[in-house]
Amino acid sequence: MTRSRIEAFSDGVIAIxxxxxVLELKIPKEASLKALxxxxxxFISYIMSFVFVGIYWGNHHHLLHxxxxxxxxxxxxxxxxxxxxxxxxFSTGWMGExxxxxxxxxxxxxxxxxxxxxxxxxxHVIMSGQTHSSGLxxxxxxxxxxxxxxLIMYIVSIPxxxxxxxxxxxxxxxxxxxxxxxxxNIEKALRE
Numbered sequence: 001m002t003r004s005r006i007e008a009f010s011d012g013v014i015a016i017x018x019x020x021x022v023l024e025l026k027i028p029k030e031a032s033l034k035a036l037x038x039x040x041x042x043f044i045s046y047i048m049s050f051v052f053v054g055i056y057w058g059n060h061h062h063l064l065h066x067x068x069x070x071x072x073x074x075x076x077x078x079x080x081x082x083x084x085x086x087x088x089x090f091s092t093g094w095m096g097e098x099x100x101x102x103x104x105x106x107x108x109x110x111x112x113x114x115x116x117x118x119x120x121x122x123x124h125v126i127m128s129g130q131t132h133s134s135g136l137x138x139x140x141x142x143x144x145x146x147x148x149x150x151l152i153m154y155i156v157s158i159p160x161x162x163x164x165x166x167x168x169x170x171x172x173x174x175x176x177x178x179x180x181x182x183x184x185n186i187e188k189a190l191r192e
Contacts, residue, residue, distance in 0.1 A: 001070045006078060007061070013082045014057045020089040021049055045096030045108075048172060049088050055179045056085060056115065059143075062186045063119075066136055067126055077125045081118035087111050105168050106161035112172065113154035120147045139185035150175045 025046060028035035060081070067074060091111040095104040127140050153175045157168040 001075065003064055003067045003070055006067075006070055006075065007064050010060060010064075010078060010082060011057070014053060014060075014085065017053055017085055017088060018050065021046055021053075021092055024089060024093045041099040042093075042096035045092045045100070048169075048176070049092040051176050051180070052112065052115075052172075053085065053088060055176060056081075056119065059119070059179065060122075063123060063126060063140075066140065066186060068129065071129070073125045074122070074129075077118070077122040081115065081122050084111065084114040084118045088115070100165050100169060102162045102165055105165040106158050109154055109157040109161055109168055109172070112175070113151065113158065116147060116150050116154055120144070120151065123147065135188070136186070139188070142185055146178055150178065 025042060026039070028039060088111060091104070091108040095101075095108045098104045123140060123144060127137060127144075153171045157171040160171070161168040
């Protein structure tokens with residue numbers, strides 16, 4: 001299997017995930033600001049998840065460009081990442097429909113944690129196949145530090161959701177801000 005094939009499949013799955021999320025947005029039954037205001041938690045959860053899926057898509061794209069040879073370990077760890085990403089529409093919808101209540105926020109945090117672990121594992125599998133570029137290995141190690149920080153933030157957000165769901169949401173946003181721009185070190189190492 002070529003790298004372009006795994007990229008195309010992943011892009012298709014991610015496009016479907018975003019489509020499912022947007023289809024979950026319900027149109028108000030009446031034309032009033034009150035009806036729109038009632039949908040605000042759903043819309044906020046959609047925006048957060050759209051940003052997260054976009055971040056994963058961008059970083060996944062950069063990560064796959066480091067692959068020299070696709071093997072079964074890469075295929076299956078990539079499938080693990082896509083599986084946990086495919087659960088985001090569910091956890092997003094549940095959190096939004098329940099106005100960021102404790103348990104749905106904790107489940108959303110767990111979903112993000114599982115996505116982060118899956119991305120970390122994919123990165124580890126890809127890094128273990130790197131033999132040529134020390135610059136690329138260093139760039140991936142720097143990105144791994146951000147990944148570990150995110151993992152810690154998600155782990156903290158889960159129990160925190162049962163007491164202060166707003167703090168959990170702020171941890172989600174902080175993690176997204178940290179990842180929103182893909183690491184330029186990988187692009188630089190690939191050019192060298």
